[in-house]
Amino acid sequence: MSDESARPVPADRSSPPTARPIRSFVRRFGRITRAQRQALDGDWTRFGLDFVPVRVDLDAIFGRRAPRVLEIGFGNGEQLLASALADPARDYLGIEVHRPGVGHLLLGAAKAGVPNLRVIAHDAVEVLDAMIPEGALDEIRILFPDPWPKARHHKRRLVQPAFVAQLATRLAPGGRLHLATDWAPYAEEMLAVVEGCPALENEAGPGCYSPRPDWRILSRFERRGLGLGHAVFDLAARKRG
Ligand SMILES: C[S@@+](CC[C@H](N)C(=O)[O-])C[C@H]1O[C@@H](n2cnc3c(N)ncnc32)[C@H](O)[C@@H]1O
Incomplete structure (x- = not known):
């Protein structure tokens, strides 16, 4: 992610943080295929956003101002990719902690060359709190x-x-x-x-x-x-x- 797209903004505490963080997942170290690993290494700069503890500028990240859809816990990403392809007027952001699933999505996204899709591989509870305006x-x-x-x-x-x-x-x-x-x-x-x-x-x-x-x-x-x-x-x- 470029520094530009992760511009820090003053901490905004007008919305209540979740009282006690939810631990909604167990890290599964499921088998990751070689192709998924290569996609995580090679296509991350194109589609991936690293977790940063500051509000991000989503217009800068997607390179335009368009309505945005967030899918939390997208699994292997088939729904997210299908939606991004079928609905090019909106931008699609996905959050998922399971790395083989993220790799699976990146493989499909690179193959399809979809422009309106970005992915964060991190706990959605933390991402919502810290990154999403x-x-x-x-x-x-x-x-x-x-x-x-x-x-x-x-x-x-x-x-x-x-x-x-x-x-x-x-x-x-x-x-x-x-x-x-x-x-x-x-x-x-x-x-x-x-x-x-x-x-x-x-x-x-x-x-x-x-x-x-x-x-x-x-x-x-x-x-x-x-x-x-x-x-x-x-x-x-x-x-x-
Ligand atoms: C039961 S699966 C459903 C996957 C997909 N939505 C589907 O319908 O096939 C739930 C997914 O949510 C993800 N997940 C659970 N808690 C999460 C969190 N806090 N942040 C990101 N992903 C999470 C899990 O890793 C898992 O892939």
Whole structure:
């Protein structure tokens, strides 16, 4: 990342930091293929942004001013790449901690030569807090986040009140938050968290889920959920104001 795109700005503490940092992932040292490794080494300067503890200038990073979509926990990045290719008028930023997944996405991005895609390989909770300016995003997507089904692990779920309140501060007025899961108890919790956030309004109406959006492709995790007989829940909310 160039110094220009990571210009420090005064610390902005007008939005509440998440009360206690969420540890929503366990570092998996899954097999990384040689091609993924080469993509991480060779294509990072083209698509990757290093974590920096300062607000970044996303216009400078993308080289234009356009609406921006953030996908958190993109897995192998197939949805992110498909969306960036299908929607060239918007810029797409992805955050993922799993390096083989990041390598997989970089391989596809380099092959497709997609101009409107950037990636951060770091904890999204820290990235949101430190790097993303308020009101900078048109849409945020969290698709099939780890459900952490055991009660003692619920504190590891990404979709929690403080984090969702912080996500809302990063959305522009009228911006959208889109969540999807195949884990019914988590879907109920998402509904309660989103409807409990005063800055957001459930697009489908109180207590309702949204229809599957046409941009959402079938991911590995969704396919697995469907294979287990799970229903899939989409939840879309709009930032008020
Ligand atoms: C169940 S997978 C879903 C992947 C993808 N969204 C899909 O639908 O196929 C959840 C992903 O979120 C990532 N993840 C979890 N917590 C994260 C965090 N705090 N920051 C970045 N990525 C995170 C995990 O590494 C994992 O790849």
